[in-house]
Amino acid sequence: MDNEKAPAEQLQHQEHAQASTEATTAPSQSSNDTAVATQARSPWPMRLGLLLVTLLAIAALAASFWLYQQIQQQQLQNQQLQQQIVQAQNAPTQQLQQLSQALQTQQQQLGDTQNTLQKMQQTEEQLGTKVAALAQRHPNHWLAAEAEYLVRLAGRKLWLEKDPQTAVGLLKAADERIAAMQESSLVPLRRAIAEDITAVSEIKNADIAGTVYALDGVIAKLEKMPLNRLQQQDEPEADDQQVTTSLSDWRTNLAKTWRALKDDFFTIRKVSTDVTPLLSGKQEWYLEENIRNKLLQAQLALYQYNELNYRQSITLARKWIQQYYDLEDSSTQEVLASLEALASLKLDAITVQQFNSSKQLKQLVTYGNLLPNEEVAP
Structure with a gap:
């Protein structure tokens, strides 16, 4: 009996425990449902709050940046004001310095002017002394x-x-x-x-001026002198070259025939002077200008008292005239004779370096008489 009651009690005990467990779990489920409902309603206010906080933070940053710029501008203005104040304070000092420099310059100029006046006074006194001494001197x-x-x-x-x-x-x-x-x-x-x-x-x-004028005369004659040109022999007359029909003139006809053949192949001319190539008009102008240049160099050497250059210029001009001009022409012969006479001119070197009388004349003019040797100023 007792064993039969025990299982029944155990079953009751188990039912009682299960009922308590269900009673316990029911409130917990209801609380979870409340939390879920609460979580479903909470995101929008939080997002709105976060947005407001973000906007406030951005506004605070913008305000801070604006304030920073205002502070920087205020500092720049303060610096400019300080610089202006410093410049305003330094301006009188700079003006005073400039004025002092100007005064120093004026004082220096005044000192220079005074020195100049003193020198002028001294010079005037010296001139007065010299004039008085000259007045007392002998008229000589x-x-x-x-x-x-x-x-x-x-x-x-x-x-x-x-x-x-x-x-x-x-x-x-x-x-x-x-x-x-x-x-x-x-x-x-x-x-x-x-x-x-x-x-x-x-x-x-040496007659420098006369020699220069003679060279000018030679230069003027250069244009009149003819060049040395080769002269052609006269051609034989046509009648002398004709062959006769007479048999007795066979020797003369043979000689004429040989002369005609020879003239066709060879030209023989006799020249008594040196053969020189004929010059073109341009070459003739250059030749004349070179000779004129040498004669002008001879004139310059005369003024410089340089006998060597003078002789060399005259010699070279004579050589060119003898080589390229007609030596049988009268103008050429006159020019060559003049150059030969001019080439014999001698220019002695001036060895006198100073005059012995210069120092004594200076003493006589300065002191009125000649001084002994030991009193002569160096």
Whole structure:
């Protein structure tokens, strides 16, 4: 009995446990359904909130960027204002510096002007002293100044113009001025002038101007001279070449026939001068210009007192004329004779470097008399 009750109790116990389990699981299922319903309704507000947050964040970033630009512009404006303030503060300083520099420049100019005025005053005083000294000098002082000028002019004629003859005349004129002073203390000066006259007189004088004019005459005759051309022999007359019909003239006819055959194949001419090729018109012009150029070079060598170049130019011009022009023509013979005479011109070198009287004349003009050797300024 007891064993039969036990299974029944166990069945009841199991049913009771199953009922409690179902009762327990029923509320949990209802809560899950509520959660699912809640999750189904929640996404739209959350998305809207997220959108609002994003928009607020973008607006905040834009506002921050705008504020940053405003701050940067404000800083640039502040910097510009600071620079303007600094420039406004420095402007008076720069103006003061410029004014001080201008004042210094004006002071320097004033100092230079004062120095110039002082120099002018000193020069004026020196001139006054010299004028007073000249006023106290002997009237012969002007003769000494004229003699010094003549000696300087003689040096110019001798060394620049290569004219020793005129230089001698000027030195003699200077000696006449010194002699007119009639002072025994000037004997050394006259002795020095005499030495200068002797030294210049020893230079052989060449007529430079006359030689140049003679060369001009030769140049003018170049166009009139004929070239050396080959002359053709006269052709025999036609009557002399005809053969006669007489038998007695067979020797003459044979000679005429041989002469005709020879003239057809050979031309024989006798030339007494050197054979030179005939020149064309252009070549003739070049030849004439080359000869003229050499004669002009000879003139330039005369002015330079260069005897070597002078002779070489004359010699080459004569050679070309003898080679290319007709030597039997009278114009050619006159030109060759003139060039031969001109080639004999001699140009002596000027060995006089300075005049002995120049230093003493300078002493006489400056001090009014000749100084001893130990007092002469270097």
